[in-house]
Amino acid sequence: MPAPQIAIIILAAGRSSRLGRPKQLMEYRGHTLIHHAVESALNSSLRPIIVVTSPGLVDPIRKEVADKDFDILTNTECEIGMSSSIRMGLSHLVRKIPEIDAVVLGLCDQPHVTSETFTRLAEKYRNERKPIVASEYSDTLGVPALFDRSMFDELLALTGDRGAKSLFSKHAANVARVASPEAAFDIDSAEDLKYTK
Numbered sequence: 001m002p003a004p005q006i007a008i009i010i011l012a013a014g015r016s017s018r019l020g021r022p023k024q025l026m027e028y029r030g031h032t033l034i035h036h037a038v039e040s041a042l043n044s045s046l047r048p049i050i051v052v053t054s055p056g057l058v059d060p061i062r063k064e065v066a067d068k069d070f071d072i073l074t075n076t077e078c079e080i081g082m083s084s085s086i087r088m089g090l091s092h093l094v095r096k097i098p099e100i101d102a103v104v105l106g107l108c109d110q111p112h113v114t115s116e117t118f119t120r121l122a123e124k125y126r127n128e129r130k131p132i133v134a135s136e137y138s139d140t141l142g143v144p145a146l147f148d149r150s151m152f153d154e155l156l157a158l159t160g161d162r163g164a165k166s167l168f169s170k171h172a173a174n175v176a177r178v179a180s181p182e183a184a185f186d187i188d189s190a191e192d193l194k195y196t197k
Contacts, residue, residue: 009103083160102146130176
């Protein structure tokens with residue numbers, strides 16, 4: 001049996017209202033958060049890589065991660081919430097590769113997530129074939145998380161600011177867990193900036 005083909009979608013269309021500036025372009029250890037997220041995805045063996053971002057950030061992101069092989073999409077409905085980015089990215093993916101087996105959803109504001117995080121999720125999926133593989137950290141389940149194509153319709157049906165995390169409890173018996181303590185840290189407020197140096 002051939003290995004399943006798994007893509008990565010980086011959700012990077014948040015408005016960063018609490019920060020007052022795009023968190024995607026905040027610096028962490030010499031590079032922006034979006035640079036770290038895209039590089040981590042590209043350093044994995046998963047393909048294709050898709051980035052969904054907000055209007056006005058496509059060109060800055062392209063400059064940050066120049067000459068790299070990934071698709072970047074502009075979500076003009078990002079004010080609706082994260083669900084709109086999931087729908088846009090996943091719809092693009094299915095059009096691009098109709099036979100895709102699974103997708104990993106990641107964020108741009110988890111700077112400690114690396115290619116190894118994505119690889120562990122993919123390996124767990126290949127070994128157990130559960131329809132959802134979630135990162136486990138801080139006594140909860142979260143992203144990055146992998147979703148089998150059997151979950152695509154439910155991902156596309158998400159509305160508002162509800163992310164894919166809502167599917168974890170709905171399908172609790174079919175969620176595989178991967179310890180990912182590195183995913184616990186994310187950038188949500190100006191207070192978090194002091195940890196990015």
